[in-house]
Amino acid sequence: MEFSSKLLERAVNEMSQLPGIGKRTALRLVLHMLRQPKEQTLALTEALQTMRNDIKLCKSCHNISDVDVCDICSNPNRNEAIICVVEDVRDVMAIENTSSFKGLYHVLGGKISPMDGVGPHDLNIESLVEKVKLGKVKELIFALSSTMEGDTTNFYIYRKIQEYNVLTSTIARGISVGDELEYADEITLGRSIINRIPFEATLKS
Amino acid sequence: MEFSSKLLERAVNEMSQLPGIGKRTALRLVLHMLRQPKEQTLALTEALQTMRNDIKLCKSCHNISDVDVCDICSNPNRNEAIICVVEDVRDVMAIENTSSFKGLYHVLGGKISPMDGVGPHDLNIESLVEKVKLGKVKELIFALSSTMEGDTTNFYIYRKIQEYNVLTSTIARGISVGDELEYADEITLGRSIINRIPFEATLKS
Numbered sequence: 001m002e003f004s005s006k007l008l009e010r011a012v013n014e015m016s017q018l019p020g021i022g023k024r025t026a027l028r029l030v031l032h033m034l035r036q037p038k039e040q041t042l043a044l045t046e047a048l049q050t051m052r053n054d055i056k057l058c059k060s061c062h063n064i065s066d067v068d069v070c071d072i073c074s075n076p077n078r079n080e081a082i083i084c085v086v087e088d089v090r091d092v093m094a095i096e097n098t099s100s101f102k103g104l105y106h107v108l109g110g111k112i113s114p115m116d117g118v119g120p121h122d123l124n125i126e127s128l129v130e131k132v133k134l135g136k137v138k139e140l141i142f143a144l145s146s147t148m149e150g151d152t153t154n155f156y157i158y159r160k161i162q163e164y165n166v167l168t169s170t171i172a173r174g175i176s177v178g179d180e181l182e183y184a185d186e187i188t189l190g191r192s193i194i195n196r197i198p199f200e201a202t203l204k205s
Numbered sequence: 206m207e208f209s210s211k212l213l214e215r216a217v218n219e220m221s222q223l224p225g226i227g228k229r230t231a232l233r234l235v236l237h238m239l240r241q242p243k244e245q246t247l248a249l250t251e252a253l254q255t256m257r258n259d260i261k262l263c264k265s266c267h268n269i270s271d272v273d274v275c276d277i278c279s280n281p282n283r284n285e286a287i288i289c290v291v292e293d294v295r296d297v298m299a300i301e302n303t304s305s306f307k308g309l310y311h312v313l314g315g316k317i318s319p320m321d322g323v324g325p326h327d328l329n330i331e332s333l334v335e336k337v338k339l340g341k342v343k344e345l346i347f348a349l350s351s352t353m354e355g356d357t358t359n360f361y362i363y364r365k366i367q368e369y370n371v372l373t374s375t376i377a378r379g380i381s382v383g384d385e386l387e388y389a390d391e392i393t394l395g396r397s398i399i400n401r402i403p404f405e406a407t408l409k410s
Contacts (some may be wrong), residue, residue: 007271008256019237051212
């Protein structure tokens with residue numbers, strides 16, 4: 001692709017670094033910005049900058065937050081004896097949207113995937129085990145996506161916390177095997193939390 | 206969609222202002238930025254800002270440019286007697302990629318579309334007519350898209366420059382190279398038969 005302007009070329013190249021955005025899409029987006037008032041581009045870049053610089057991860061659950069301890073972890077009405085273990089910030093948002101869970105979360109930041117070079121130590125597993133050790137947690141709900149990597153991660157954590165007195169469950173198999181959690185519809189996702197089953201039961205099936 | 210962070214929410218909202226980017230896609234892009242080093246977001250926002258603030262439109266052809274008169278218009282090897290009239294900057298890039306045109310361009314900035322509230326005075330038509338009046342231009346090639354709006358725009362310009370001594374042509378409409386004949390639409394196929402070209406002419410290209 002030949003550009004008539006170095007500034008345009010640089011903007012398109014930077015935009016096309018984003019996942020799922022090719023050169024053509026990047027060009028379309030950038031030309032759209034040129035047609036809009038300057039203030040709109042300023043608002044976008046300012047929002048992205050501020051977010052990237054100032055955003056925090058909750059010290060307890062590793063969810064994205066504006067403060068040190070997120071709104072969910074610091075909410076006294078939530079049941080701190082139940083922890084829902086998820087891969088990603090998007091999963092917290094998805095479950096919160098169902099309004100069917102009143103415990104706390106723990107965001108792993110991914111799942112164990114040797115193919116992608118992600119091992120247990122790249123994830124927030126140690127801090128979860130520490131929480132369990134303190135003895136306040138009565139139940140862990142595994143809400144990882146139903147894939148090979150998700151199952152491996154569930155099992156790894158299960159082995160780590162087995163010796164402590166804590167119930168483990170997984171969300172019900174209402175989610176199709178191989179589907180990503182974030183694309184599930186709210187009813188299915190909500191029911192799968194209510195109808196969670198003991199983790200041991202899943203080992204037999 | 207419930208966000209655990211106002212900063213995240215603002216970034217997602219700004220991103221989803223872009224055409225074809227919904228809330229979910231915006232969230233995916235923004236979370237990707239959070240996983241990448243800060244420098245990458247800085248590079249993106251800086252490139253967009255600089256582009257939006259410093260980019261110019263060529264004073265002659267209205268193409269995007271870093272200088273007052275673009276590289277194409279200021280190139281002495283290009284034939285200034287032939288002007289190719291296009292809607293958009295992307296069309297200039299597309300034609301330049303073919304390396305088959307050595308004249309100059311004129312970017313209208315859209316096409317006449319009463320439905321979208323775009324009239325002739327919203328486009329760079331007046332400056333094109335002025336160029337033709339100077340008498341140096343021998344031929345105008347209309348390379349607008351083959352739609353009702355494109356045809357209207359072609360005809361409007363044609364009426365405006367009719368009184369001056371200038372040839373007008375449109376790019377050939379026909380079956381794309383490599384396309385199967387049976388899948389072509391009737392209008393395109395019909396036109397390609399009416400506007401057939403001598404076989405000898407195709408042997409040279």
